[in-house]
Amino acid sequence: MSSFAGQESAEAAAWPYYAGSILPHDETEPSTGTGSWWELEDGTFNLRSKTYLDNKVKEPSAPAGFATISVTVIDSVGMLTELGKRLIPLRDFLAKEEGEFIVINRAVPVGGGRVQNIIIVGKRVLCVGEDPVFDRTWDRYKKGDDEYRNLRMKYLPKLRVAPWLVTSAIDLLGGQRPVIMGKGYLKQNNYSGDNWVEFDIDIASSKIANSIAGTIMGYCSSLVINEAFVVEGKEEDELPERMLIQHEFRKVDTGTASRPLKEGDYVRAEEEEK
Template sequence: MAGSDGKNESEWIRRVKSGGAVPFLEQDSCQNGWTTPSADKFLVRGPNYLSDRVKTPAGDFLLMPLGFDWVKGPAKISEILNDPTSRVKNVIEEEFHNSETKPFIWAFNLQLPHRDNYSAVAYFAATEPIPEGSLMDRFLKGDEVFKKSRLKLIANIVKGPWIVRKAVGEQAICIIGRALSCKYISGESFVEIDVDIGSSMVASAIVHLAFGYITTLTVDIAFLIEGQTEAELPEQLLGAVRFSELQPDSAMPMEQCSATICTNSERSSWWKSIGHGFSNLIHQDSANMDRKEDGKDVQKQ
């Protein structure tokens, strides 16, 4: 179930890849676009991690890279794959309307804390049946407690100003459900995870800071299910996406019938929390300025 190399892609896959607001580009020339980074750019728990705590470069992806959306709306965008205007959903329904089987889609919707309600959405596809009893299968069938304790995100700042790289670290790793509020939406042939980055004061502050430099940033983000037993190791990446030098004005407007619009008081309170989080972030960074750097960031989970 490795990622596609693009040589034998179906027409519907090419349509999804090229149909978003920002183009799909080659890895070495990704400006104001998105692409798939190399899996070995990410460090994951190795086969003997429980005893030696050693992380190793990731192997191939479990899922095929499918698409990326850079969208904004009048309210926080959620449940994209349940929305009748979803371009990914419509392409798949058009292609497979007479088929008994559809590709299984994984969507990761990163809801950014911003007045214009931006979302960066990465789509991946399983074109073969997910093995019974595998970690992916258990995640899909598991309850919300299991999902919250297992879904992991790894973020690398490939290119960007020092202040953003300092705030994020060399490789930021977190269990998404423990750090942020998430909504898990499951359908017959898809799962979508809506990640509310604004639900964490510190995460809000970091993203608010990074957004000011978004037109100069290149970011790699990978998703995986954490391996916690020997049988679940080494960890394997579900998929990864790189977006580079995104232009806020290029985000595709998206209207949602079911969108919930914040009141003015809620919006004001939310932006105050970002301000407090940003202040805490700067305070923590200033306190560490005098520490001698050894050239490596300590990874925390």
């Protein structure tokens, strides 16, 4: 579990349950059939060290800058985007809470034009000034345009518990390697608000990602998946890297965890123009 003293205060600011649904935060075995999530041990992944540009050495990751505070799955017709502004319950939460937040939405197609939006909300727990390298890298990311952000956000996955059939299929597709998602691999939408930064990942935009998601979704209730996101350090003054956010999904059944989008809870772009 993360060693940050600020972890407890981050957990206290939970995003309201959406239509009665939020993925449980369980330290041991999931307490419900929907599965659960939990913090990762620091050092689960290796990141670029201070000397990486010279010798390619990586080192165990330090505590993440943001702590996950909620994971919610919303079923909708088409992908939801710009949730910090358009998803009213989340928008209201972000407007009244102090601190800085990150919102990640992974939109997974499930057939018939429907999408499961797996929404992660995290709160910053690393105080500004404690790690100047992280501050600098994160500030550059926030100020960057779409092209900059797409070439910097890196995803790190690891199947900790999975049937051999699944790990073999995923490895064949390259699914356990770190990946810059927006580098011609997946469509990534980037947004920002007064106290939040968001990126939305369209799984349907990649045949390979679709295949990986299809394999995982078929076995998800038996899988334990570690995942993390990091802003890639490409310059000497952006190293060593520090994890942005990280967590573990435990035997998650997105079908039972998902709740349909409630009418009136989401403002679509065409409705804004009226």
